[in-house]
Amino acid sequence: MTHTVWVLEGFSKADDTLQVEHPISREQLLLLREVITPDADDPWMIHCYPVPVEVWPAVDAILHCGPPSPELDYLTGAYAAE
Numbered sequence: 256m257t258h259t260v261w262v263l264e265g266f267s268k269a270d271d272t273l274q275v276e277h278p279i280s281r282e283q284l285l286l287l288r289e290v291i292t293p294d295a296d297d298p299w300m301i302h303c304y305p306v307p308v309e310v311w312p313a314v315d316a317i318l319h320c321g322p323p324s325p326e327l328d329y330l331t332g333a334y335a336a337e
Contacts, residue, residue: 260336265327
């Protein structure tokens with residue numbers, strides 16, 4: 256049986272390499288949907304969504320992920336895991 260794993264990903268602005276991956280629980284995802292609005296046909300945020308710096312205080316309050324690095328671009332992500 257596969258499950259969905261949600262993550263907050265930080266990619267290098269210099270070369271787009273993945274630098275940070277912070278797990279997101281299902282409960283946290285439900286709260287994040289109030290801060291980062293997914294597309295109407297993607298309520299479980301399976302697609303990637305940018306995390307703007309302006310909403311970071313709310314994101315940190317939900318995920319407890321600390322301050323963002325100015326050298327990274329942040330996105331939500333999801334993938335299947337067993």
